Amino acid sequence: MLERWIDDAGQEDSAMMHPVVSKTRRPNWSRAIAKLLVDLAMLNLATVLAVFARLDFGAAPWSLVYILRFPGLMENLVFVAASVLLQTPLALWSYASLRDMERVAIVVAVTKVLTLQLLIAVSGEVQWSRGAFAASAVLAFLFMAGVRAVARWRYEHTARQERVDVPVQKTPSGARVLIVGAGDAGDKVLREFEGHPELGRVVGLIDDDVAKRGCTIRGVRVLGSVATIADAARRTGATQAIIAIPSHAASVTRAVLPNLADTDVQVRTLPGMWELVNGSIHVDDLRRIRLEDLLTRTPVSTDLGPVRAYVEGKRILVTGAGGSIGSEIVRQVVELNPSQVIMLGRGENRIFRIDREMQQLENVTCAVPVIGDMRDEARMAWLFDTYRPDIIFHAAAHKHVPLMEKNPEEAILNNVGGTRTLLRLAASHRAERFVNISTDKAVNPVNFMGASKRVVELVVQVNDGRERLRATSVRFGNVLGSKGSVTEVFQKQLQESRTLRVTDPDMERFFMLIPEAVQLVLQAGALAQGRDIFVLRMGEPIRILDLARSYIKLAGLEVGRDASIVISGNRGNEKMTEELWSGTEHVVPTSNESIMRVECPAIPELAVLRQAVDALLNATRSHDVNAMRAALHTIDPSINIP
Known part of the structure; x- marks a missing residue:
């Protein structure tokens, strides 16, 4: 019995x-x-x-x-x-x-x-x-x-x-697995592999805890620390590494990736611990690594209390509200209890998407969609007369360097002309703040897109203090996951041809995530003192070639076997390395450790700059590229476009 x-x-x-x-x-x-x-x-x-x-x-x-x-x-x-x-x-x-x-x-x-x-x-x-x-x-x-x-x-x-x-399940993958993390989550993964031998075999554990070194869990030995994972992989013949430390997955992944860069080991990670309910996680549920895992630093997260102090109860205008940065500004600002958020954009489909997203949120009734071109002075005057915004977050701009090199007139007319229109209306309607989104390509620019953004920075600076307007710019580098960003391009190339194209093996860029970039933009708006530019701390630049290799590895593929990388060459006036400030600019810390303030050298008077910008716009409307180059260099000698 x-x-x-x-x-x-x-x-x-x-x-x-x-x-x-x-x-x-x-x-x-x-x-x-x-x-x-x-x-x-x-x-x-x-x-x-x-x-x-x-x-x-x-x-x-x-x-x-x-x-x-x-x-x-x-x-x-x-x-x-x-x-x-x-x-x-x-x-x-x-x-x-x-x-x-x-x-x-x-x-x-x-x-x-x-x-x-x-x-x-x-x-x-x-x-x-x-x-x-x-x-x-x-x-x-x-x-x-x-x-x-x-x-x-x-x-x-x-x-x-x-x-x-069961014959169908008796198909061992042959995977030899290293589990990074000899804790509770690592034990759960071990149990799953024991129960599902067709998924592979765990050949070792990796953990930085010295006390665990040489010990075993369920018969599997802790081989060493993350720093020695490449050696452990070679000794055990491992083909896969699983990050089983959900609470610190991103930081551990950033440590693991460089050590496995020269190996064929695939890297995967677990969902958060909240998904490991009663130990029911299955190895098949392992997720691909997220964009933040590609960064070489910990993503920034800040207290938005100071931002709420100047946003709450105010009317907010977000230009380019349908874009990657603009839409994220909308998402974060509506959480700070503004009286109204005007979402301005030229693209109907993008504004439709962010408007629908806002409509689906509970207790969000302040978002107003507006379709319009910031270069249309009559439309912009109607917008300011109707809504009278207190704060403007200016994210609308043409941003793609190679495309703007082929269409330089659009870069100048849109980025410079449109911004000047907005600033004039903001001052005349007595707006309080104007926060311009700039780029590292505005520093010592060598292409029309970067040059246009540098001129915009100057226009913003000279308009600071007009009426009661506090105007400032915020510089940062490339944003992972934005429309047309390198990661989006890599994903498409990987799906279509398994071949990633890199312009130059030595080209490198600064990278941020969209949410952290927007958080710091909002913070910078609270720090403006007058005629300043803010720079976001972005860590060390990342080589695009290294980013491509990591992207392939994190997709579960091997460089040279499952996917390849080809060098396509410079696409036209692209820098090898970007800068966040020039040699003539002095950078000082702020009360926010993630934001630095650029103390700028003397800038031209408003009337002088206005004449120079008029000359630039006239040359642009005449489609005289040489005159455009000359006008840009006159406005700022640091602009040198070949």
Whole structure:
């Protein structure tokens, strides 16, 4: 009978997966009663053996009689009551854990202690020694725990055997896996690989904790630290590395990737710990690494309290609101309780998407979509007359360098002309703040897009202080995940041809994530002191070639076997390395450690700059590229376009 119920306990979850079979099985309460009877049998067997031993193994009948007399019956009743209260008969033995063993220990302890006290209270003595009680308690726990351990072993053994017997699943991947993280999550992954051998074999653990070095978990040894993972991979022949430290996955991944850069090891990571409910994570659920895993630093996250102080209750205009940066500004600003957010954009489809997103948010009724071109002075005048914005976040611009080299007039007319129109209207309508989104390409520019953004920075600076307007610019580098960004291009190339195109092996860029860039833009708006430019700390620049290699590896492919990288050559007036400030600019820290302030050299007067910009726009409308180059150099000698 005991073996039969152990088999039943090992098949409990099968009934859940096969409802047709479960209809023929007994109800759960009958199974619980059977488990309680098994536990009672173990309890009484332990008592018989303990009493038998107390009588020096010479009075066997007395040990059997004991459990049928008052003390034994009392002990059984107490045990049943404790078991029901702690619900031990309801536990699935096929999933017996340390928590279940704790409950068993509590039930046994409560039973023995209460029974002992009751016997002393009723008869004033205990028929057998207290030593026998203690021995029976230990034996009872060992027997009951042993039954559960056997049930779990039988279940796991049967499950493994069934998987081996199914031809479809008997297709081992051959993967040899290193698990980074010898903690709870790493243990869960190990269990999954044990239960699913077709997914591969774990050949080692990696952990920076010195105390774990050389130890084993479920028979798998901790080989070393993250710094030695490449050596561990070569020694074990590993083909996959799984990051099993969900709480610090991004930082660990950034440490692992460089060490595995010259190997063929694929890198994957787990979902967050909240997804590891009751240890139910499956190895098949491992997700691909996110964009933040490509950064060589920890993403910035700041307190938006200072931003709320100047945004709350204000009317906010966001230009380019349908773009990657503009739409994220909208998302973050609406959380700060503005009275109104005007979402301006020229592209109907993009504004439609961000407007629909805002409509689907609860308690967001302040967002207003406006379709319009910032170069259209009449339309912009209507917008300012109608909504009278207090704060303008200016994210509208043409930004693609090679495209603007072929269309330089559009870069100047849109970026310079459109911004000047907005600034004039912001000042005349007594707006409070104007925050311009600039770029590192505005520093010592060598192309028309960068030059246009440099002129915009100057126009913003000279307009600072007009009426009551506080105008400033914020510079940052490339944004991962934005429309047309390198990662979007890589994804498309990988899907279509498995060939990534890199312009030059030595070209490098600064990178940020969209949310962190926008957070710092909003913060910079609170720091403006007058005629300043803010620069966001972006860490060290990343070589595009290294980014391509990491992208291929994180996609689960190998460079040279599954995907290739080709050098396509400079696309036209692209710098090898970008700068965040020029040699004539002095950078000082601010109260926000992630933002630096550029103390700019002397800038021209408003009237002088206005004449120079008029000359630039006239040359642009005449499609005279040489005159455009000359006008740009006149405005700022640092602009030198070949």
